[in-house]
Amino acid sequence: DQQVKQNSPSLSVQEGRISILNCDYTNSMFDYFLWYKKYPAEGPTFLISISSIKDKNEDGRFTVFLNKSAKHLSLHIVPSQPGDSAVYFCAASATGGTSYGKLTFGQGTILTVHP
Amino acid sequence: DADVTQTPRNRITKTGKRIMLECSQTKGHDRMYWYRQDPGLGLRLIYYSFDVKDINKGEISDGYSVSRQAQAKFSLSLESAIPNQTALYFCATSDRTSHTEAFFGQGTRLTVV
Numbered sequence: 001d002q003q004v005k006q007n008s009p010s011l012s013v014q015e016g017r018i019s020i021l022n023c024d025y026t027n028s029m030f031d032y033f034l035w036y037k038k039y040p041a042e043g044p045t046f047l048i049s050i051s052s053i054k055d056k057n058e059d060g061r062f063t064v065f066l067n068k069s070a071k072h073l074s075l076h077i078v079p080s081q082p083g084d085s086a087v088y089f090c091a092a093s094a095t096g097g098t099s100y101g102k103l104t105f106g107q108g109t110i111l112t113v114h115p
Numbered sequence: 116d117a118d119v120t121q122t123p124r125n126r127i128t129k130t131g132k133r134i135m136l137e138c139s140q141t142k143g144h145d146r147m148y149w150y151r152q153d154p155g156l157g158l159r160l161i162y163y164s165f166d167v168k169d170i171n172k173g174e175i176s177d178g179y180s181v182s183r184q185a186q187a188k189f190s191l192s193l194e195s196a197i198p199n200q201t202a203l204y205f206c207a208t209s210d211r212t213s214h215t216e217a218f219f220g221q222g223t224r225l226t227v228v
Contacts, residue, residue: 004157006157009155034216036219041221041222042221042222043119043205043207043219043220043221043222044158044205044219045219046216046217046218049216089157089158101146101163101165101209101211101217102148102160102163102173103148103158103160103217104160105150105157105158105159106157107155107156107157108157
């Protein structure tokens with residue numbers, strides 16, 4: 001049972017335009033959400049996160065939006081750059097109790113930004 | 116030097132062989148994890164350890180075992196490798212005092228033939 005889903009395996013965007021990557025979750029206990037970026041032959045690296053007490057978090061060109069009622073989050077990249085081309089993973093955690101620290105990942109979305 | 120180091124980076128092994136993947140970290144984190152990545156499935160948690168004397172199964176622990184030899188070292192073993200364990204394996208660490216951001220190693224590509 002996939003508790004975190006990224007339903008778009010790939011996304012292609014023109015340089016300078018907005019990239020929107022989507023993620024849905026089913027577990028109501030999740031209260032902290034993260035996005036990771038992964039280049040080929042490297043491990044995933046942390047990009048941005050959001051707590052369930054917020055609905056938006058911004059860091060430079062990257063903004064994450066959280067809609068708790070819809071159990072949906074999205075990552076916006078504006079403007080997109082060719083160096084953003086990578087696999088993006090959404091991850092979720094239930095920070096209470098014994099689950100603290102465990103991340104559940106989505107399947108990933110391959111973003112390609114064309115010059 | 117990388118904060119989270121995995122060895123080997125690549126390995127080809129035969130069905131039925133025992134193999135160990137090693138992970139060491141210099142971040143001083145208490146928590147360590149092993150994930151595997153498969154196409155279309157993302158990263159799935161195999162085992163995790165919140166300190167040296169703590170070992171917990173993740174969502175796909177069957178066929179794997181782990182050892183936490185020290186705070187900085189966490190190894191993953193495949194007792195009798197099978198072809199469907201061919202995957203990219205990642206070790207990760209996190210700090211108990213912060214939120215759940217995890218730091219990953221560069222990965223081990225394992226092929227079981």
